[in-house]
Amino acid sequence: MLTYRNIKLICSYIFxxxxxxxxxxxxxxLKHIRTFNKLTQLELSEKLNISRSYISQxxxxxxxxxxxxxxxxxxxxxxxxxxxxxxxxxxxNKGFKNKAKKLLTKSSLNLLDWISK
Numbered sequence: 001m002l003t004y005r006n007i008k009l010i011c012s013y014i015f016x017x018x019x020x021x022x023x024x025x026x027x028x029x030l031k032h033i034r035t036f037n038k039l040t041q042l043e044l045s046e047k048l049n050i051s052r053s054y055i056s057q058x059x060x061x062x063x064x065x066x067x068x069x070x071x072x073x074x075x076x077x078x079x080x081x082x083x084x085x086x087x088x089x090x091x092x093n094k095g096f097k098n099k100a101k102k103l104l105t106k107s108s109l110n111l112l113d114w115i116s117k
Contacts, residue, residue: 026088031059033077033084048072 034044034055041059045052050069057063065073074081 026065026084027059027061029084029088030065030073033073033079034059037077044076047076 034041039047041052041055045055048055048069049072054063054069058065058069070081070084073079074084
């Protein structure tokens with residue numbers, strides 16, 4: 001489901017996230033989701049019912065999250081798992097970012113135009 005919070009997260013990612021990858025994209029996306037929601041690793045560990053050290057290892061790329069853990073992220077943050085994978089796969093793809101920026105800009109302008117009527 002695309003909620004206001006999800007759209008805000010996507011916009012934040014597209015317009016503000018400039019991270020150089022060394023350990024893969026999924027850890028960076030999961031960390032961005034956590035920090036965007038202003039949660040510490042400890043707070044998130046309580047919500048996901050996993051250890052804080054496991055979250056730290058995931059975010060550093062030391063360990064890979066299980067499918068169950070990714071599903072928990074999806075549920076806790078109300079972000080479809082497919083969206084998490086989409087951004088993880090395209091984190092360093094400039095063409096994807098540019099297309100997404102154009103689409104969001106056009107959609108935002110259409111929304112503002114609709115609101116003003």
